[in-house]
Amino acid sequence: MADVDDRVTAAVLIIGDEILSGRTQDTNLRDIARYLGVLGVDLAEARTVPDVQDEIVEALNALRSRYDYVITTGGIGPTHDDITADAVAAAFGLELYEHPEILALMEARWGVELNAARRRMTRVPVGADLVKNPVQGPPGFTIGNVFVLAGVPAIMRGMLEDVGPRLRGGRPTIARTVRVEQSGEGTIAAPLEAVAKAHPQMSLGSYPFFGPDGFGSNLVLRGRDAEEVAATVAELIAALREAGVTHIVEIDPAA
Amino acid sequence: MADVDDRVTAAVLIIGDEILSGRTQDTNLRDIARYLGVLGVDLAEARTVPDVQDEIVEALNALRSRYDYVITTGGIGPTHDDITADAVAAAFGLELYEHPEILALMEARWGVELNAARRRMTRVPVGADLVKNPVQGPPGFTIGNVFVLAGVPAIMRGMLEDVGPRLRGGRPTIARTVRVEQSGEGTIAAPLEAVAKAHPQMSLGSYPFFGPDGFGSNLVLRGRDAEEVAATVAELIAALREAGVTHIVEIDPAA
Numbered sequence: 001m002a003d004v005d006d007r008v009t010a011a012v013l014i015i016g017d018e019i020l021s022g023r024t025q026d027t028n029l030r031d032i033a034r035y036l037g038v039l040g041v042d043l044a045e046a047r048t049v050p051d052v053q054d055e056i057v058e059a060l061n062a063l064r065s066r067y068d069y070v071i072t073t074g075g076i077g078p079t080h081d082d083i084t085a086d087a088v089a090a091a092f093g094l095e096l097y098e099h100p101e102i103l104a105l106m107e108a109r110w111g112v113e114l115n116a117a118r119r120r121m122t123r124v125p126v127g128a129d130l131v132k133n134p135v136q137g138p139p140g141f142t143i144g145n146v147f148v149l150a151g152v153p154a155i156m157r158g159m160l161e162d163v164g165p166r167l168r169g170g171r172p173t174i175a176r177t178v179r180v181e182q183s184g185e186g187t188i189a190a191p192l193e194a195v196a197k198a199h200p201q202m203s204l205g206s207y208p209f210f211g212p213d214g215f216g217s218n219l220v221l222r223g224r225d226a227e228e229v230a231a232t233v234a235e236l237i238a239a240l241r242e243a244g245v246t247h248i249v250e251i252d253p254a255a
Numbered sequence: 256m257a258d259v260d261d262r263v264t265a266a267v268l269i270i271g272d273e274i275l276s277g278r279t280q281d282t283n284l285r286d287i288a289r290y291l292g293v294l295g296v297d298l299a300e301a302r303t304v305p306d307v308q309d310e311i312v313e314a315l316n317a318l319r320s321r322y323d324y325v326i327t328t329g330g331i332g333p334t335h336d337d338i339t340a341d342a343v344a345a346a347f348g349l350e351l352y353e354h355p356e357i358l359a360l361m362e363a364r365w366g367v368e369l370n371a372a373r374r375r376m377t378r379v380p381v382g383a384d385l386v387k388n389p390v391q392g393p394p395g396f397t398i399g400n401v402f403v404l405a406g407v408p409a410i411m412r413g414m415l416e417d418v419g420p421r422l423r424g425g426r427p428t429i430a431r432t433v434r435v436e437q438s439g440e441g442t443i444a445a446p447l448e449a450v451a452k453a454h455p456q457m458s459l460g461s462y463p464f465f466g467p468d469g470f471g472s473n474l475v476l477r478g479r480d481a482e483e484v485a486a487t488v489a490e491l492i493a494a495l496r497e498a499g500v501t502h503i504v505e506i507d508p509a510a
Contacts, residue, residue, distance in 0.1 A: 019284070022289035022291075029303070030279075030280045047303075048300065050299065081461060120444075136470075152465070154465070173276075186333045186373035189335065
């Protein structure tokens with residue numbers, strides 16, 4: 001997508017051996033991407049790293065210096081492999097301390113059962129603010145431009161609701177899809193490229209599929225200017241028809 | 256996971272705006288991770304980047320210098336946003352050329368319909384070898400320690416079959432899961448950590464869930480030595496019982 005002046009960017013850092021081993025299918029990236037998209041924040045990059053402090057620190061420092069925001073998922077539980085708080089503190093050169101609000105919450109929840117493992121979850125870097133957890137368990141936290149969320153999808157989604165209001169939003173991207181059936185990308189490519197070149201502020205992508213009637217493709221048009229998006233959709237459909245494409249469906253017509 | 260001498264590592268580079276926009280749920284990472292795991296190759300990192308040449312080049316060069324292998328997915332179709340071949344060539348400082356084998360294949364398939372867009376798909380960097388596509392469409396390619404595969408999952412999986420035999424395999428990781436129900440991670444953490452510390456060559460992870468009976472966790476034990484894995488499972492179950500955990504199920508018992 002062409003860079004525009006008001007572009008707000010974010011990166012996601014997925015922390016966890018279970019994603020890299022293939023044991024767990026990540027869905028947080030897609031959920032975060034969609035949530036940010038509505039706010040006009042572009043997800044610009046994502047990285048997945050193992051539960052190894054040096055790797056988390058290196059990736060976090062690379063991403064937080066490059067993008068407006070970084071959202072991390074995973075590694076904030078009570079077990080020995082949950083080292084995200086330690087890694088984030090190390091990345092910022094800060095100490096961890098037991099946050100009084102989390103401690104009070106955990107004491108109320110666990111009483112005498114608040115053992116050392118559970119107490120680990122009360123630690124945040126000095127200067128961090130909390131991110132509400134409306135589901136279950138302790139909160140996440142935010143420090144600098146980094147938001148540290150849980151890895152369990154339902155909890156991550158709940159925490160996101162407390163992240164959105166703190167972000168500087170951009171102009172939301174508007175996406176429209178033109179679905180072409182019974183024509184492969186090889187037929188679509190030339191008209192698609194011609195329209196893309198005429199609209200450098202727009203992003204036009206082709207996402208092919210192979211269905212019962214052979215190859216087809218979803219052509220996705222993304223831009224920030226509603227009028228230009230609508231005009232580009234119309235131009236693309238006209239160009240496709242001129243190229244002999246017959247099965248065209250506009251999936252997301254403008255209201 | 257502890258580094259061992261014979262560790263063979265790989266990274267995945269997912270290329271595509273559609274993943275970062277949240278439009279498409281990636282599943283290739285998990286499939287590649289599982290495929291590599293069987294071969295004893297550890298997936299050590301993954302990155303997702305947009306269809307922007309400079310970003311692809313930068314990520315690819317970072318990953319290929321750091322890991323034994325890199326597998327890329329996406330961006331090898333005929334449309335203007337398919338720039339993976341260009342980016343890989345640029346990363347290696349190589350020219351692209353029309354590979355005679357792909358050209359012959361495409362000419363046989365398309366005849367006079369082999370237009371400029373389809374012809375783009377015949378281009379590979381000078382010196383690249385092909386990766387068979389047993390499904391549909393042109394092959395992928397490999398250059399140096401990089402394998403360039405399609406993004407469409409069924410085609411990607413087909414191409415993987417031609418990647419595996421070219422990799423130097425490591426000792427496969429053996430994984431066992433001990434499932435604990437009706438006990439949260441806060442209860443499990445201390446015995447888990449004690450057993451983990453006694454087996455630094457093993458990787459022990461805790462993956463909590465919230466089910467009808469409250470919190471539970473899947474404790475995953477991973478290692479390369481079958482005897483040590485079996486011994487560690489037994490030690491962990493004993494330690495959990497001693498800590499008062501009652502609902503323990505061994506999901507993947509050793510044969």
